[in-house]
Structure formats: structure tokens, C-alpha cells
Amino acid sequence: GNSVTQMEGPVTLSEEAFLTINCTYTATGYPSLFWYVQYPGEGLQLLLKATKADDKGSNKGFEATYRKETTSFHLEKGSVQVSDSAVYFCAAHLDSNYQLIWGAGTKLIIKP
């Protein structure tokens, strides 16, 4: 079946460190791919997305590239800040399905 797997957290980094959060998907077809972020006590909000292979989504210094050959959509940021501390969710959406397939979420903790 369709699924999204992302790296387990929590991921703890120091401020200004490089961030990678891995995300891979299993799907029949080519889904649209998303990263959502949930700050403490809030709802989720879209961070970035890519709708076809080789597309790169970017926002707030975060980037992710849709890699069809490795079925991946890894999230990266060159220099994290304390304010980036949040839970990050990877998700996939197929045209043939009404619903997003969600990863389990990765908690990111940035220490000053």
C-alpha cells in the first residue's frame, strides 16, 4: 500500500547547524509531496511542496527536491535557528486518492 516514512525523532541540533530530515514514500504513481510544520500549540501549516519529479520546493531557508528515482523528498536547511524547533511532517498525495498519506512526524529541537 501507499506509505510515507520519515526519520524518527527527536532530532537535536545546535543553532546554525545543517539540517536534514529524511522522507521516502511508497506509492503507485507519482504523488505530490509536501512538508508541513507544526509549531508548539499550533495547527499544521504548509512549509513547502513539489508536484512533479525534480521539482524543488523552498521556503524560509528550507528546501526539498522531489527525487523520483529514490522516491525521496528530504528536507534540508543550511543553518537552523532556535525558532525552527517544531514537528515536521512529510506527506504524499496521489491523484487517485482523496487523502494525504502522512509520515509520523519528526520533532526537531534546536539548542542555542
Next chain:
Amino acid sequence: DTAVSQTPKYLVTQMGNDKSIKCEQNLGHDTMYWYKQDSKKFLKIMFSYNNKELIINETVPNRFSPKSPDKAHLNLHINSLELGDSAVYFCASSQSSGAGETQYFGPGTRLLVL
């Protein structure tokens, strides 16, 4: 102006009670969703409506019943509340149900069943 709003924000109640959570979106979207997020942050889709028609009805107890009086509103009624219903419930909306559409989430309703 809040795009997706939910009421109440917090709900503390006793086992066996019946409660409702309301959701409204002012984005003009056609599709709305209810999600349940557990204490480990795992997100589970419960229901989705597109133009007031139910399109996703996941395996949830039939104590949970959604109602969409119009495109801008999607309410969730829960009968005979149980301890395991304690969670954060999120409403979301999107322009349509197609792939590639961004979902916009409300702030969540934190339900605690005692």
C-alpha cells in the same frame, strides 16, 4: 481574519458525555477535513467532505459523526465519549480534493476525557 477556525479550543468532559466541535473556513474552499492527533503527534484522517458530500470516511467508531451544513462549515459530534478519545482534533480545508492542493489547518481542539 482567521482562515480556519475551530471552537472550542479546549474541551474537558466526563466519560459518557456527548460533545460537538465546530469548524468554519472563510477561504471559499470546497473540501474540509477532520484529523485526530494523538499524544505522539501521529496524524490520522477521520473524515472529509467535498462540496458537502462525504468523500473520506475512515475507520472510526460510529460514535463520531460529521455534519457539513454548508461548504464553509464542518462539525464533529462525538457520542458517549471514552478515555481513548482524548486527543487534539484538527479541522482543515483545501481548494479542492485534488493532489497538489495545500491543506489549511485550524488551531486544534484539545479534548480531554476524564
